[in-house]
Amino acid sequence: MRHRLAVVGIVALGILAIMALAAPLLAPHSPTAIDPTTFQGRPSSVHLFGTDSVGRDVLSRLIYAARVSLSVGILAVTMYVLIGTSVGAIAGYYGGTVDLVLSRIMDIMLSFPPLIIILFAVSVFGRPSLWNVIIVLGLLGWPAVARLVRGQVLALRQQEFVQAARAIGASDPVVVMRHLLPNAMAPVLVAATFGTANAILVEAALSFLGMGVQPPTPSWGNMLTDAQSLTVLEQMPWLWVPPGFMILVSVLTINFVGDGLRDALDPSLKL
Amino acid sequence: MKGLRARLTGAIAIVLIAGLLLPAGVWGGPKSELVAVAGMWSPPNNFNPINTDSSYGFYCVRFMFMGMVEARVENNQMKFFQALASQWEVGADNQTYTFTIHPRAAWHDGKPVTAEDVLFTLMTISDPRTETNRGAQIASIAGLDARGKRAAGAQLGFRILEPKKFEIKTTTPVDPNMFLEMFGANVYILPKHVLGNVPPDQLARHPFFHNPTVGNGPYKFVEYKTDQFIEFLLNENYHLGAPNVRRVFVRIIPPATMLAQIERADLDVSAGFGIGEVLIEDWDRVKGMAHVRAVSFPAPGYQYMLFNFQRPYLQDKRVRRAFAHAVNRSLMVSQLLKGEGELAEGPIPPANPYFNKRVRPWPFDTARARALLTEAGWDFNRTIILRVPTGNIIRERSADIIRENLIAAGVRVEIQKADFPTNMAAVRAGNYDLGLMGWAGPTDPDVSSQYRTGGQYNLSHHSIALMDQVLDEGVKTADPTKRRAVYDRFQEVFADELPVVTLYYANARTAVTKRMVNVLFDASGLFDFQVYRWVAGTQ
DSSP: OHHHHHHHHHHHHHHHHHHHHTHHHHOSSOSSOOOTTOSSOOOOSSSTTOBOTTSOBHHHHHHHHHHHHHHHHHHHHHHHHHHHHHHHHHHHHHOHHHHHHHHHHHHHHHHSOHHHHHHHHHHHTSSOOHHHHHHHHHHHSHHHHHHHHHHHHHHHHTSHHHHHHHHTTOOHHHIIIIIIHHHHHHHHHHHHHHHHHHHHHHHHHHHHTTSSSOTTSOOHHHHHGGGOSHHHHHHOGGGTHHHHHHHHHHHHHHHHHHHHHHHHHOGGGOO | OHHHHHHHHHHHHHHHHHHHHTTTTTSOOSOOTTEEEEEESSOOSOOOTTTOOSHHHHHHHHHHOOOSEEEEEETTEEEEEESSEEEEEEOTTSSEEEEEEOTTOBOTTSOBOOHHHHHHHHHHHHSTTSOOSOHHHHTTBTTBOTTSOBOTTOOOSEEEEETTEEEEEBSSOOOHHHHIIIIIIHOOOOOHHHHTTSOGGGGGGOGGGGSOOOOOSSEEEEEEETTTEEEEEEOTTOTTOOOSSSEEEEEEOOHHHHHHHHHTTOOSEEOBTTTBOOOGGGHHHHHTOTTEEEEEEEOSEEEEEEEOTTSGGGOSHHHHHHHHHHSOHHHIIIIISTTOEEOOSSSSOTTSTTOOTTOOOOOOOHHHHHHHHHHTTOOTTOEEEEEEESSOHHHHHHHHHHHHHHHHTTOEEEEEEEOHHHHHHHHHTTOOSEEEEEEEOOSSOOOHHHHSTTOTTOTTOOOOHHHHHHHHHHHHOOSHHHHHHHHHHHHHHHHHHOSEEEEEEEEEEEEEETTEESOOOOSSSSSOSOGGGOEEOOO
């Protein structure tokens, strides 16, 4: 049952990925082109999903925005998984003072409310942009992953195969890379999947607040900024339902995939 | 354990309900003729009558502090009404101005308002150590420089004739309308008996400006709940008559929620032009509400695009004209503003008596723009930065149109958005190519502070000799007819030089519940100057 959902998730993600990659082919208009005749226009044969507050085609922007969301999700998570895995492995493997210092750093970073820190970091980084969002998310997301990896490495370190590897004279990097990390990756993979969904949500929130992707580049988050009026909410659903729906679908499907992965990789369920 | 939790829940509920009821009138509650609620978008930074740096601050200041007179445009003519002064006379030389303060004009603590208070206010503003933005308003007074500052040993052109009567001399003859608007209406008088002993360099940080209990206007300060509301209580002894509405709350309401507040009649008056308006999307809906008067009127403010003159490639006026041709400004009015606005090429509003009808905006013409750029040797591979402050949604949208238009003309543009203070700092530092900004000014056409070399708000950092010359002539010309000719010429020079591109003049869109009577809106006074005449009905 769960796996069926995961398959649905993978298919939907695949469609999103194709949408993002083939955006120029799929989009009926340029995402920044302005149609001077119709601002906030209803869906029509020319503009299937209507036009936004500056007369741009909502459908085309929706398609192009998939690029932003997916690249933020994938790149930011890749970045913090790399950092988190390294830090976690070092902390778990060496233990002692190294572990103590790194673990306290993780605790400190995890104790801040993430969105506030991200908002602060994005503004300190200079001007908001897609790359800044990716970098900030990448630099701030690692402690959770590091904790996971550290826990796994701590447990694995005591096992016979690791001690055997050490006994035959394998160097520290070899032990970590060859023997420890491959066995510790399952929970990281699951965390990374959920992390991707979370990164998409954070990007949407940041762009909605004007601190994310800069106009006129479309992102689902900044498309939602049009909906800051009661009249738009009540009478112009084409301005906010499509981007909202896309955020929902992408986050939901990635979570389905994450659930499936967790079940597949969880040794306690394999019995 | 369970009983304790139930009791706790009960207690919390009571506290919450009490919290809702206590500031009745602030959070809805029964509509009373004693209470009126105004709404504005952002909080004021302080209540300093000579230094609050936003219209939000001045909106609040005007409930508590008065100038000598009030100014208002009626039938395309400037008219003046009494405020602190009951009489004023203009000398035959257009250089001597005599004011008589209303005999009953008094401070909220009962002390009379006297010529000493006026002198104190002028000495404070003109002191080089004082932080103030009123300098330009008094610059024409004898003994002061162009920024309204006093040189060491200079004699201020001010004479106390009687305790409540004084005379001011200007350096040169000036247009009485200009003087009466600038000094008369825009300089709010400070209480000498409260602030007289504060060193000028410490005045800006004085606690009085966060708790201005001694004013001279129709309403007294009660409290400011940070970012929530400012409460005013009537001044029974106001010399022009005690207000009808006992309490006025000015609430801070973000633009998006204002409509709901108007619909529920929790809000009686939207503060007005630039600080509390109805969003353009919501305008049709407000017009359809039975209990609301939707008022739209030409406002004295405009949105414009700055050029950074420190960039050599923006110093050629052909380039700037090309940008004016490239940007589709009529589209902004017809679509972004849904027709609620006007175009003009310059800083004098179309609704202003000094507006020059013969100066037409450069038409939207992409081909012409491209030709002008080519002629001026524009580098079509250059990417320029358009800085946009966040907050004004229509302005943010106009940035997307500008970028698209400029790209069509071959100019590469990158938009950089930031909150208003950050953006302003970048513009002041000259760290931009193009920038969007808004301005609202008095009726008097002197715009030296923005467009003269070295002016306080010359954000384009430009220096155009011919423009300086015409602006100086405008300030010095006392004869109204000759002065009009000077400003006609100024607007021609402006359209030719284009220190900025004027994007549009948006109408002010305000809402007033029908229970409110005597609420005024007009194009000169940004705000209703006769708040003491407001009447609130029970419906």
